[in-house]
Amino acid sequence: MAFSVVEGEGRTLWCATDGSSTYYIGQIVSIVATTKGMTNGTVVPLDTPHGSADTTHFEIPFGVVVGINNRTPTYGTLGSKKVEYATGVVSSANQIIRDFTGAEGMYGKGDPQLLVQIAEITPNTIIRGPFCMSAYGTGLTLQTATSASAGGGIVAFAANSSGVVAAGGTPVTLMRTMYCRSGANRGIYRVLVDVSATAPAVTTAFPYGVAIGDTFVTVPAKQGLSYILITSGMFIDAALGQDSSGTNGTFHVIVYRLNLEADAEWCDFRFLNMHFDNARA
Amino acid sequence: MAFQIAEGEGRIFWAATDGSTTYYKGQIVTYMAAAKAVINGTVIPLAVPAGAADTTNFQIPAGIVIGFNRRYPRYVTVGGMQCEYDTGVVTSADQLAREWTGAEGMYVKGDPQVLVQIAEILPTTVIRGTFYNNAYGTAITELTHTSVADTTGMVTAAATLTACNFTPVTLLATIYCRKGTNSGLYRVTADTSTTVPDLVTGFPYNSIIGDTYVRVPAKQGVSYIYISGPGLYVNASLGLATNYFTVFCTKLNLETTGKEYMEFRFANQHFDNVRQ
Numbered sequence: 032m033a034f035s036v037v038e039g040e041g042r043t044l045w046c047a048t049d050g051s052s053t054y055y056i057g058q059i060v061s062i063v064a065t066t067k068g069m070t071n072g073t074v075v076p077l078d079t080p081h082g083s084a085d086t087t088h089f090e091i092p093f094g095v096v097v098g099i100n101n102r103t104p105t106y107g108t109l110g111s112k113k114v115e116y117a118t119g120v121v122s123s124a125n126q127i128i129r130d131f132t133g134a135e136g137m138y139g140k141g142d143p144q145l146l147v148q149i150a151e152i153t154p155n156t157i158i159r160g161p162f163c164m165s166a167y168g169t170g171l172t173l174q175t176a177t178s179a180s181a182g183g184g185i186v187a188f189a190a191n192s193s194g195v196v197a198a199g200g201t202p203v204t205l206m207r208t209m210y211c212r213s214g215a216n217r218g219i220y221r222v223l224v225d226v227s228a229t230a231p232a233v234t235t236a237f238p239y240g241v242a243i244g245d246t247f248v249t250v251p252a253k254q255g256l257s258y259i260l261i262t263s264g265m266f267i268d269a270a271l272g273q274d275s276s277g278t279n280g281t282f283h284v285i286v287y288r289l290n291l292e293a294d295a296e297w298c299d300f301r302f303l304n305m306h307f308d309n310a311r312a
Numbered sequence: 313m314a315f316q317i318a319e320g321e322g323r324i325f326w327a328a329t330d331g332s333t334t335y336y337k338g339q340i341v342t343y344m345a346a347a348k349a350v351i352n353g354t355v356i357p358l359a360v361p362a363g364a365a366d367t368t369n370f371q372i373p374a375g376i377v378i379g380f381n382r383r384y385p386r387y388v389t390v391g392g393m394q395c396e397y398d399t400g401v402v403t404s405a406d407q408l409a410r411e412w413t414g415a416e417g418m419y420v421k422g423d424p425q426v427l428v429q430i431a432e433i434l435p436t437t438v439i440r441g442t443f444y445n446n447a448y449g450t451a452i453t454e455l456t457h458t459s460v461a462d463t464t465g466m467v468t469a470a471a472t473l474t475a476c477n478f479t480p481v482t483l484l485a486t487i488y489c490r491k492g493t494n495s496g497l498y499r500v501t502a503d504t505s506t507t508v509p510d511l512v513t514g515f516p517y518n519s520i521i522g523d524t525y526v527r528v529p530a531k532q533g534v535s536y537i538y539i540s541g542p543g544l545y546v547n548a549s550l551g552l553a554t555n556y557f558t559v560f561c562t563k564l565n566l567e568t569t570g571k572e573y574m575e576f577r578f579a580n581q582h583f584d585n586v587r588q
Contacts, residue, residue, distance in 0.1 A: 038323075084586040155321070155434060182404055205353035218420040222328065222353035234353060235331040236404045238424045253353055254327060254418065256343040256372060256585065283585060285343065285372075287325060288418040304435065305584040312587050 033057025033114070033167070033265040034095045037159045037299055041151030043097065045136045047073040048145045050121040054096055055114045059158075059264040060149060061090040063309055070309075074149065077264035080280030084258075087280070089309050092302055094149030095158065102130035109265065110167030119145045154304045157287060162250050162296040163266040171248040171269055171296050173212065180241040202226040208253045210291035211237065214245030220289060222253050248291050252298055257286045259300070267298065282306060314338025314395070314448075314544045315376050318440040318575045322375065322432030326417045328354040329400040329426045335377055337396040340439075340543035341430060342371040344585060355430065358543035364536075365558045370585050373578055375430030376439070383411035390544075391449025400426045435580045438562055441539070443528050443572040445477045446549040448541055451570035453477050454490060457523040465514020466499070475506040476527040477549040484552050486531045488566035489515065492523030498564060500531050526566050530574050535561045537576070546574060557582060 034057050048054060052075055064071035065078045067089035074093055081087035099117045107116050120126055126143040134146050152158065163169050207223040209231055216237040225232035231249065250269050252259055258281035260271040271279045284300040305311050315338050329335060333356055341355040346362070348370035355374050362368035380398040387394045401407055407424040415427050433439065445452045455473040462471035466487075478485075485501045487509050494515040503510035509527070529551045530537055537559055538551035559576040566572045581587050 040321075086586065155436075203351070205351055219423050220328075220418060224353065235328065235400070235402055235425050236407070238404045238407045240404075255353075255355060255374065256351065285374075287323065290418065303584050304580055305586055311584075 032161065034059050034158055034160045036095055036150040036152070037157050039151075039153060039156030041094070041153050041156050043148060043150050044094075045100070045134050045138050045146045045148050046094070047138070048119040048147055049073045049075050050119040052076055053116055053118040054099065054145075054147050055109065055116045055265060056096055056099070057114070057265065058096045059152070059261065060093050060096060060147070061264075062093040063089060063091045065090070067309060074147065077261060079262055080260060080282045082280050084283045084303075084305060085280055086312075089311070091307055091309060092152045094151045096147045097150045098133065098148030100131045100133050100146040100148075102132040110163070110169060112168040117145055117147075152302070154307050155301065157299050157301050159297050159299050160261070160267045162269040162291075162298070165268060165270045167263070167265050170294065171250065171291070174247045174249060176214075176241050176243055176245045176247070179243050182236055182240070202228070202251075203258070205234075206253060206258060207249055207251050208289055208291075209233065209247050209249045210289070212246040212248060212293060214242055215239035216241065216245070220291070223249065248296065250289065250291060250296065250298070252286050252289065252300075254286050254289065257284055257300070258282070259284055269296070313442055314541070315340050315439055315441045317376060317431045317433075318438045320432075320434060320437030322434045322437050324378070324429060324431050326381070326415050326419050326427045326429050327374070328419070329428055330354045330356050331400040331402040333357060334397055334399045335380070335426075335428050336390070336541075336544060337377050337379070338544065339377045339541065340433070340539065341374050341377060341428070342543075343374045344369065344371045346371070348585065355428065357541070358539060360540055360542065361538060361555045361557045363555060365556070365579070365581060367588070370587070372583055372585060373433040375432045377428045378431050379414070379429030381412045381415045381427040381429075383413045391444070391447050393449045398426055398428070433578065435583050436577060438575050438577050440573055440575050441546045443548040443574065444545045446540070446547060448544050452526055452528065452548040452572055454569060455525040455527060457492070457519050457521050457525070459521065461521060462519040465516060466509050466511045466519065467514040469503055469505065469508045469510035471509070471519055472507050473509065473525060478527075478529045478552065479506060480504050480527070480529070481536075481552040483512070484531060484536060485527055485529050486564055486566075487511070487525050487527045488564070489519075490524040490526060490566075492519055493517035494519060494523070498566070501527065526572065528564065528566060528572065528574070530561050530564065530576075532561050532564060534579075535559050535574075535576065537574075548572075
């Protein structure tokens with residue numbers, strides 16, 4: 032599953048599409064296109080952020096796609112997962128040959144254009160989003176301890192356990208979280224203070240000793256203020272983000288909760304207020 | 313009493329602590345450290361504001377501490393009042409020596425680190441905070457009318473009171489009559505004097521020598537307040553001019569000595585870390 036609204040007072044409404052983009056269930060859509068000087072006539076899939084706090088684009092999150100007015104759903108493969116989708120059409124001929132249904136709100140039942148139903152995102156909406164490694168459906172890289180730590184502090188990992196650092200990304204101290212998947216510390220989260228892919232360091236120690244072979248995962252987010260990179264409006268890229276220099280763009284969010292259990296890596300977050308303004312710092 | 317939520321739709325959740333700081337029940341905690349370029353890995357007590365609208369720090373209020381994951385609470389006296397508190401620990405040994413309980417949310421029951429339960433602060437959250445005079449538990453000074461009986465409702469600066477705790481800024485402070493014919497009435501002050509108040513809308517009745525008042529550096533509507541403690545009280549001796557949080561005050565209650573409070577919400581800008 033891509034994104035979903037887990038809490039909030041937003042509305043559910045139908046929106047027009049741009050005639051060419053592909054929209055997916057669970058995708059975050061924006062009401063501003065990819066440069067802040069340019070508005071867009073319809074909702075468009077949220078582009079990756081550009082600049083720290085998306086200061087190049089000023090995209091405004093508008094909602095999560097929860098429905099498409101196709102009479103018969105269409106499914107495709109994105110990354111390693113099946114997803115329901117539809118692609119916008121422009122010409123009257125292409126609209127009329129569609130088998131459409133279900134529109135409500137300001138759009139008549141007989142309007143054949145491609146519409147998406149969205150669950151609105153407001154500054155107070157909490158969204159659940161999956162962590163994936165560079166591609167939708169790709170789970171986090173499991174990190175295996177290659178040295179022991181009696182005090183639960185710094186642990187060395189195999190050099191090929193990449194964790195969260197990809198080309199162009201710069202880890203930021205106190206902006207990542209490590210979770211223990213197996214070992215004495217299983218189930219426990221700690222914020223990382225290091226900037227290394229292979230030698231994590233925590234401020235508050237893991238309470239129990241780390242043994243060779245214990246496994247962990249790391250994400251570029253933490254409870255509280257986090258800088259995340261969302262790709263294609265479909266997932267939080269665990270290989271990027273949290274880069275305050277803006278080399279990789281980021282959205283600034285407040286994370287309420289992380290869940291990094293196997294096959295269910297996600298976080299609950301809300302966008303900071305500024306992402307809902309198109310004239311800002 | 314420190315801070316509490318008076319009204320709002322925020323959540324209640326558990327958050328990690330920084331391993332060294334002391335946290336108190338009723339304390340406001342923030343997501344940002346005390347310089348806007350510095351991020352922090354956990355919630356930390358709200359530092360005093362630096363610059364107008366905290367433009368040096370850009371702290372983001374996260375919530376008010378309402379609980380700890382200690383099995384047995386511990387208390388300390390701060391300013392003559394008992395406060396429940398806990399102090400973060402770092403090492404695994406110090407964590408395991410604790411008796412912990414109660415954590416929920418993303419933290420498992422077996423996690424021994426110090427956690428605080430917070431009531432979330434959002435831009436719409438109305439917070440009740442107590443005024444103290446530069447130290448937690450120290451009541452603001454009651455003012456006594458000492459000279460020149462006033463017949464203008466104080467719209468002419470003439471009546472002299474004993475000095476208040478702060479230097480007023482025009483139209484950003486409030487005076488409240490505790491005793492006298494104007495007892496129970498609030499008025500915004502337009503003066504900058506600690507002793508000679510000057511009102512825009514006057515008190516309706518005359519003030520005589522011996523009447524008592526209190527003044528606070530806040531008013532209903534936009535106010536500039538200074539939170540000290542850290543994160544424990546509205547400092548009635550500071551604020552207004554240089555270093556402050558911008559808030560919207562919905563209610564003042566200055567009736568009782570030592571229990572003077574205001575209800576307010578933070579202006580939206582305090583919830584963004586990229587702003588003016």
